[in-house]
Structure formats: C-alpha cells, structure tokens
Amino acid sequence: MDFNFLSPVSDLVLAHNALLSSQALGSKLRIHSKNQGIPDLDAVGIAIIGVLENRNDVNYIGEEFNLNEIRKSFYGLFPGSWSSVVADLGDIEKGERVEDTYFALKSIVSALLKLNIIPVIIGGTQDLTYATYRAYDDVIPMVNIVNVDCKFDMGDSSKPMKNNSFVGKIILDEPYNLFNYATIGYQTYFNSQEEIDLMDQLYFESYRLGEVSNDISLVEPAVRDANIVSIDLNSVKGSEVSLNQKFSPNGLDGKEICAIARYAGISNKVTSLGIYEYKPSKDDEMTAMLVSQMLWYFIEGVNLRVRDDDFADENSYQKFITLVDSQELIFYKSNKTGRWWIEIPFLADVNNKLKRHTLLSCTHQDYIDACSNIIPERWYKAFRKNSV
Template sequence: MDIKLYLKPVDFSKFKLPDWAQPKFSLGTILEKNHSKLPLEKAEIIIIGVEDDRSAIVKGSSKAPNKIREYLYPLNRISPRFKILDLGNIKTGKTINDTYFALKDVCASLIGAGKTVVVLGGSQDLTFGITKAFEETPFNLVNIDPKLDFKKGIKTINSETYLNFIFEKQPNLYSQSTLGYQNYFVDSLELDHSYEMETENKRLGEIRYDMSSIEPYLRDADILSFDLNAIRQLEAPGQYFGSPNGLYAEEACQVGHYAGMADKLKIAGFFNLIPRLDQGDLSCKLMAQIVWHFLEGFYFKKVESPCGTNNDFNEFIIEIDDIDLPLIFYQSQKTGRWWMKISDDDEIIERTFSCSEEDYRMAAQNDIPDRWWRNIRKLNRIVK
C-alpha cells in the first residue's frame, strides 16, 4: 500500500525559522533534508498530522498540526543523523469515519514496517482511529488526561467518549491507563466502573509526588494519547477545559521524554490543542516542546528486556504467604528499571511486564502489589 496517497506533503517553505534559530542545527532543516534524501524504509520515526476535529467537544484543533510544526521546526535537531521524516497531513475524509480509516491504514502500514509514529492532532477521538491499527495484535493504551474519557451508555463518539468505542470495538485492548486525572472531575461511580473493567488510573497528585512512577506504565504502552487539557490552563491556554490545576509545563515535557524512551511504544498522539484560544502561541510552543522531548527520548532510548539469558539483570525471588507461586522481579544493572514476571494459574503462559521499585518493596514486605493482581487476572482471562 502506498500510504502517500493518504497524505498531503509538508510545504517546508511555509515554515520560516525565527531569528533566534540556527538553521544549520534546527529540526526543521534536518526534516527538510531528509524529505528529499532519506528513503521511507530507512526512517525510524515518522511525524504525521491529522487536521480533523469534527467529533470534538469544542472545534478548532484541526488547525493545530501546522501550528505545532511552526514551533517544533526551530528546535534543536537532536542529532545530525536522526532518521526522522515528516510525511505531512492525512487528507481529511468526507466523514470522520473516513479519517479514522485513513489514520488506521497509515499507522498500520508504518508500525508494520517497524516505524514509530508521532500523530499531531486534531481532537482526541482520533485515538480511536489509531487503535484500529491494532486489530490483529494486543495493545496497551495510556492516556494523559484530567478525566476519564468514558461515559457509560453513550453511543456517539466525541473527544470525551472515544474510550467507549475502544472498549466495545477493540477486542485486542489488553490494558488501558489514565494518568494525571483530577478527582474533582471524576465521579466515584466512574472509578468503580473503571476498576470493574480492569483499567488503571493515577491521580495528578500521585504522579506529581513521584513522576518516575508513570515510567512503567509508559514502558509497556503501545499507544500514548496525550490531551493538552491535562496541563493547567495558565501554562497551556489553548484548551477548552481550562482548569487552574494540572501538569506543569516541565512535567508534561517529562511525560513526553518517558514516553519517547518507552521500549514498546509504537504511536504517540498529541491532541486537543486549539490555536484560536491560545495566548501568544504559548500552548503551541509547549506542545512542540513536549513532542521534542518525546523525539529526544526516542533517539536516546535503551531497549532492554530481562527475558532469556541476559546477564545484565539482577533477579529477586520473593515468597508471599497468600499465593502459591513466588513473585519474581528483575532489575536492570544498566538503567535501574524494574520488571515482574507472572504466569497464569496453570502455568501455561508466562509474561514479563514493567513495574516500579515500589512494587518490589511492597512484595518484600509480604504485600502483593496491585499491578500483580491486575495482570494475573488479565492473564487468567486470556487463558480461559
């Protein structure tokens, strides 16, 4: 499939670098050079834009992709040998479903060829189109969001109900996590329902207390869906939610960096930026910097796995009173990151998943971590 049929190429002449930028060292310069010299098959990471907000709660985010590029291109190129391409914007379909289908085809083709994809939205319901690229393989979805974008009983998709459609129509969804939600925007019944659906949620206060606690969630993710509304309005005024609380700018960039470093992440989408609501293009600049931190994390990431006979990991075996099998933890000697190994009740399937040092410390104190319980339930359900 020729994905370029779905895309409008970038016109680099429309993006003039500001006086402070050094053209020789800018990301825009290397993207323009790669556009003519780097074959698609040799690229490692691909940027695409989606100028569609027809299912948005508040319109305006369709103008975001090129505004993000305006402030992304002047930033540091990260490396002169960065194998990155910007393929332009997906052509808007006659209906929103046409856009979802095009996004699915483009993403499926790119990740099938081993590429990582950065999607510049557009409204966050485009996440549904992205997940359709995983119709044949299990996937993990992580949302950065101030609330749970799920409304029980709603049958119409929009930028705050798209999770309904992912839960109902994407049987290969293995796990979904919402990071940075704020409790006064989420009803207790919603949290109870999400618990029944075995999703995981971390409050803004929890991740602010320890930003590194979100790294294991992102390390196992296949898809990241980042909602600008998760950032407090003072630092990102180009949003419709407008909360005085939320992630700080540097925290949002740290999330982007962790996501870029994630071993398995295949697609990262950045959504709900509304340029007409922005002040001094502050949100556009911030979103560009979040994307830049993602790209930097991607370039410098170290892919590692404790599976097999890898000698670069410490192994810890912990006996727990209430379960028959021991809990097995691994810690990387290079990066200090942690993993946990589990198997189903009949020991038919084994799976290793990311965890934190805190999970290990809980187990060492004879307390079973929540992440172990959640994953063991999912694994037993798969076997049955």
C-alpha cells in the same frame, strides 16, 4: 503504500524554515513538501503526521485549525545527538465524514508500523486514538494504551463516539484487542463515580494528578508497558498554555508532561504517540512551544532506548524471589539500566490471554513493598485481568 491521504506541509512553514539556522531541526527533517512530494522513508525511525479532524469534539461549532505554529516552533528547536531520522509527512485533511478521516489515519499508521516507523500524531480531537488503536488489529494481538488525561473518556458507548467517549468504544468494539488501559493525571471532580468504579472493575490503572505531581517516576512502569500513548493537552494546567487551550487551573505542568513524553520515548514497547486536543489561538506561542518540547523529549527518549528486557542472558539481569501471603513473587532487575519487572504467572486452567509467563514493568519500590508483605497493585490488577 497509499500516502494519497496526506497533504504537504504549508509553504508558509517552509518559507519560515528556510530562515532558520542550518543547525536547527527543520533542516534535519525529511519534509513532505509540494515541490518534493513524500520524502524517502528509507532509514526513517519516526514520522510526524498532523490530523486536522475535530468534528467529534462535544463542543464543535465548525471551527477550522492548522498546525503551522507547532511546526514553526518544532523546526526552530535544536536536535540532540540523535541517530534517528525524523520525517514530517504533512497532514491528513478532514475527510467527507469523520469515518473517512479515521480510515486514512488507520491506513497510514498501520503502514508505518509495518515499516518499523513510529508514527507521532498531532491532532484535533482525542477520539483519533480509536483509529490508531484499530491500526494495530493485524500488527500485534493485545494492545496496552496509556492516556494522559484529566478524564477517563469512557463515556456512553451506546451513543455515537465523541472525544469524551472513545475509550468505551475501544473496550466494546470487536476485535477485542485491548489488554490494559491506564490513565495518568486524572482529576476526580471531572469523572463520574460510575466511571471511577468501572475502571476498578475492569482492573484498569489510574494515577491521580496529586500522585503523579508528587512523584512523576510512579508512572514510568505503566508507560514502559504501553504500545500506544495518547496525550490530551487538557491534562496540562491552564497557566502553562495559550488562551484557547486553557481548560483547568489544575493539571500537569510543562516539566511533568515532557517527562512523560520522554518515558514514552525510552520505552521499548511504545510504537505510537498521539498529542491531541490542540486548539490554536491568537497568542499561540506557549501551546505550540510546549507541544514542540514534548515532541523533542519523545524523540530524545527514542534515541536513548536500551534493549534491557531480553531475559535470555542470565548475566544481563538479577532475579529476586519473595513471598507475599504464600504467593511467590519473582522480580527481575536489569543490570544495564536498573529497571525492574515482575512476573505474572501463567494460569494453566483458565482461558489465558497471554499464554506464557509475562513480565510486567514495575518499580524498585514494588519490590521493597513485596518484601514487607504488600502485594504491588500493578501485579494484582494484571493477575486478576489474566484470570478473567
């Protein structure tokens, strides 16, 4: 396995780590250091990778950055009662070209996925999500992506890819592996009407900031169905972050972004997490601490995973059937966790992407709505996408 692309965690961070409490996270991690080299990955469940690539930022003016402050903050936190072994594999430096960085990230993510290790990428620009997505090409046939962002990032895919247009590239580039794309926390005034219409036409999901702030649990089913969760730090409101990081007075607050990170951890399907658009500044403590807490909640979530989506054992779930407009909807509720799913029917006469009855995560409210003759929107979009 080729880890030559990775450079070790800086001596500065390791010197800081040596001064921390022996109970802190820094002494529990397997860290890639200059002296010790790449740590043993045996029994590792989660691997943190920094990617120092920001050249595809639409506002790039040649600035460099590092992740030292995030590491210092993260290493100083105290772990929960976790069984997962976490490694910090250091950083992927900028390649000669941006494509070289993509290749390095794709290779490492693909290798980690095959070892059943969850890669957690902390990066510069969010176009790195494209490289992560391509790492799944020979791992699973269809991929669901959740993007926590104030923008859809569709962009003009006929132009070279930037951090505001990587989703268009994901949709249009072969092989076509994208099944669902959901944006959480979008703000309408940052998105053109054409992009909003395109999201609807493609039956992709979008959750407005107001909806999410009103009830954060709304987004749990979308995150539960995701394979890749990509978080843009510009989705966080300006008052929660450091000077350079401030983007908009409106956005998700610290509790909400950490709740989403925890949902991603708890999901049995999420196999990679990315936190992007980090921009250090002189007063960096706030952003570094927020990213550290997001990482903490994700790892906490992974340690709380429960296999509740195996419906082979009839004693492990309850089944509910309801009629909506002469359409039979079948719901399942896990006895272990109380989480809900809805069945998407198999359509024999179409070129079906899923080839079997597929269960889609949903909420108890979706079942209540179905009983009142309201078709759940997630089900409708998945059914339509499955019929195309």
